[in-house]
Amino acid sequence: MTKDRRKIQFTGNSTYIVSLPIKWVRDIGLKPGDTLNLTSMPNKTLLVSSSVLPKERSVLKASIDYLHTESAENNLRIIISHYLAGYDSLKLTTSKGFSAYDRKFIKDSVRQKLIGLELVEESRNELVFLCLLNYTDLPLGRVIKNMYGLVLSMLLDSMTSLRNHNMEIAEDVIQRDDDVDRFYLLAVRQLKASLDDVELAEKIGIRSSKDCLGYRLIIKSIERVGDHAVKIASNVLKMDTGISVDDPIFKMAELSRKVFESSIDSMAEDDLQAINKIVVDAKNVSQFGVSLESRGDGSTLDIALSMILESLRRVAEYSADIAEVSINMNVKKI
Known part of the structure; x- marks a missing residue:
């Protein structure tokens, strides 16, 4: 990264002009009469970009x-x-x-x-x-929506496999984790690229470069929820029988799922107090999970259920993390 200092000149009655670095002009392939795009950035800088494609497309x-x-x-x-x-x-x-x-x-x-x-x-x-990917075909919002949809289905199916002792569903949940990872890695690539290309950031739905860190934390939390859905399914595979639908672990699963759904909804929520309530609810769900831990006699079944319960607690905690990030991202700039 190089810096060129240029003096502002005043011409006519109302026009300020500044010269462009000749190396940049040549690298871009500009010529007299071409048009430049000027974008005012939130940090008071001015982004100068060209709609003219280079002579040869740059492939990294x-x-x-x-x-x-x-x-x-x-x-x-x-x-x-x-x-x-x-x-x-x-x-x-x-x-x-x-x-x-x-x-x-x-x-x-x-x-x-x-x-x-x-x-x-x-x-x-x-x-x-x-x-061969075109980022605009899969904007960040759609990537996150796809990740969330996959993970939510994995959570639901992992608990279905527990209730019915369905090994086929449990194995399918584990296999779906590859798809979650694909979207997660794509989102990370998009976020990194958008830091260097403001126009790309705008195209994929990032309002400000400051939001990139928030999105990075959110997608990581969603990916970790998916990992815990896999852990639940893996523990189901170790069990010899299903669990009664009246078992309190299913209430814990429902509460964890609901706060996870609410945390994702909080990304589009403007009311900070409403988002704050989601954080509190998620932490209460985690505490409810703690109250269920003192159960069982140390058998293989009870150990597996304890591990599943811990994963459901972690789902609630990651949901609180997502909601907290949403609060930070929705604070209006003073």
Whole structure:
């Protein structure tokens, strides 16, 4: 990042003019007669952008050495980090060639976890992925809505599997977590990209760069609620029988679900006191869960139920976190 100082000049009776850095003009590909967009930012700065496309579209490329000394999971983590950083083209290379396991693992994992990243070239020593995603096709609000819908269905189905001892539903809940992770990683990528591109931020529905931190915390909390739905389903798989519908754990599940729904609704709520009530309700639900903990005799069934109860408490606590972020994001600027 470089700074150029320019003096403001006054011409005519009402026009202020300032010259543009010649390197920037050439890099963008501007010529006399082209139009610039001037955007007044909330922090009193002025964003100067061009609607003229560069001579060649800039594609952010990265070349990644596949490390055979590391596990396939560790190598995948490096790929994900580049995806989140906004790289459009990822070339994974190795002089030794990919093993059959590593090749399949990387290809399957990218397909399952990273929206928009497609394999476009493949050889013995290279795998090239290209991001074909158009951010405006999936604005941030829609991504969050999709995440929330998935997680809510996972919560409902995990408790259904507990009540009916339905192993098929429990396994399906666990599998759906991959879809939640895909939307979560996409949202993180969008938020990072919007910090560098104000016009993109506006297109995907971010009112201010200050909101990016709030959205980051919200999507993480939603993702963690999904993880606890998976934990509930995993504990159901360890049990030998279903649970009576009259068991108080189902009341706890209903209360946790309701505050989770309310916390998401709070993102569009302008009344700070109403949002504050959601925070209080969520904390009360968590305390209700504490009151249910002293039960059972240490059997496998009771241990599983205790773990499920703890996950439901965590759902309520993450819901309180979401509502608290909504309060912070909805405070009107003085």
